[in-house]
Amino acid sequence: MNNQTQQSTIIDDEDDDFWDLVACATSYIALYYVMYIHKEPCMTSFLTGERWMNELLSGNERRCFNMLRMNPDVFQQLCNDLETEYGLCSSHRMSVIEKVGLYVYTLSKGASNRDVQERFQRSGETVSRVFKEVLDAMDGLVRDILRQRDPEFKEIPSKIAHNDRYMPYFKDCIGAIDGTHISVVVPEEDQLRYRGRKGIPTTNVLAACDFDLLFTYFLPGWEGSAHDSRIFLDAVGNPSLKFPYPPRGKYYLADKGYPERVGYLTPYPKVKYHENEFRGAPPRGSKEIFNRAHSSSRNCIERAFGVLKARWKILGKMPQYSLQDQNRIICGAFALHNYIRRNTIRDEAFRIIDEHPDFIPPDVLQDVANHCSQPATESSGTKEMSIVRDNITSSLMASRRNRRH
Template sequence: MEMATFETLLQLLRPHLPTRTVSIEKKVLSHLWFLGNKESFRSVANRFNLSKGTLHATFFEVCEALKVVRPQIIYWPNRNEQARIVEGFLNRTGFPGVVGCIDGSYIPIPGPLEHRADYICRKGFPCIQLQAVCDHQLRFLDILTGWPGSVHDARVFRNSPLKQVLENGRLEEEFHLLGDSAYSLTTYMMVPFRDNGHLSEEEANFNGRHSSTRVVIERSFGLLKAKFRRLFYLDMQLVDKVPLVISSACCLHNFILVNEKNDVEGEFQNEEQNVDDPNVDDPYQKMLHRL
């Protein structure tokens, strides 16, 4: 995150954060640092000269502030914006009518002691689901999180507010989302042909174009987790607070993309390469020294 972006974020959150004894700058910086690194809670508290209790309180204060401003950062596009997104997908991949790509991602957690089996995903570890729709620039248009890992993607979607939005005509008739085979084919959801080993040339070509377009949502999740490395394993015992933390990271993901007009391809590659490289300068460390 650039310094100018950080200052803009402070202006957005300032009306929703209490001042008391810890400055707003330190609250937001410690929040960014905690999400962006894999340090222990105690280590982060020491870094910012805070007690563990204070860091815990200020971290969730920022989460709550981001929840308040979330409608300004993650929102369903209007008709003009939908047309712009469709044009963006068409120029990138040649697939017409795409207003967004949808998928789910697992956010690993330790798992609660009670009903632990409900949180075990098909990959064998406890997690919380994150469903998201993104545009061609990796920006989230809609997110839903909080469902346990054992729940299928299709069930999460069926019970999501997004489904009601789509069924109520919030898409132009010729526009649609792209989803994988976990979702059902509808007028607003385009899914690939089921590969039974006997696909025609046209069907195989469609699936290839579909996959190369839909991969953008995987890249959005990849960039989200590369920037906010805490999401690789969110070590939290308070399961009810996990969705709030995930949502705050998604808000920050969008905020950075909107306010920093960098090349997304290069940004993603650099972040992915630097995830575990201790020699790479941390931008939050630089901001900490400047404040």
């Protein structure tokens, strides 16, 4: 092959490489254009998040309650408080109402990011960012509303004072304490520690509530395998956790899963306790009479847990957030529970509980049965609280004899 032919071949190869490079570059430019410049719209529904929220708030109250688990007037008050008191701001493209609606809808339904995208016609990035904004604002509400209304516990709770079943026997009682398990999503290496009695990863939350079903304290973050008594002893033994200790002469009601200590009244051990154990078989003897009265008055916290979990489905199917944010979401659910209780007198969920004082949701009853399977060991303070328990029992028996005569 002569030199001229060789040069022609080289030129042809170079031309082929050039046009291959042009074709490759053109395809990449076209792909970039389609993906990032001329994307096919995804969220095209006419019923945007803003329009949907306006429909909910201006339509039938039942529809708003079904979607957001609160009445329209309470929701609008919540939006106003988060904006004026806790720094939540509207943006150029989203109002405070839509932001809070997105957050509350997520808690109400346990909705995933994709579900919220479709419902509010927003991108996944926008959903995540807005949810975090409201979560940050809720931190302030959590601090302000999850506390006792009477810090010094000077007043007898009205639910005790105006009920012959409990007055004067439990006049020194200031509330009840208990633990509840809430599902969480954890890395595979942590699942064994967090797997509780339900067989799924959970966090064991200690809480205290008053007789109006308002939570006055809660401690999230413990793994589901931790026993309630261990969490309780950490809460009352660590001043930084700010547990509201009962004043001298006052006490919380606690079940037999907790240790006997001064200020915490437990039932008689190895004696029937829960209401369902007395069905068809009235209490016999002084200890059973006390235990039934103790259980009936302490069920305020079981009923509070029941309303909480029935209202906020996210507590049963937590989406994949960081563990820190999952705990903050749990805190927000507790805070919204108190907020609704304090700001409405006609909430459907609380109405059912108020009209049936002894009603406890079945799933909570099952939790209670499992919770009490391992009684705690006795500790210092047993003798003093045993005297309190015996005195209440004597008063109950005396009252029972007087009614017979």
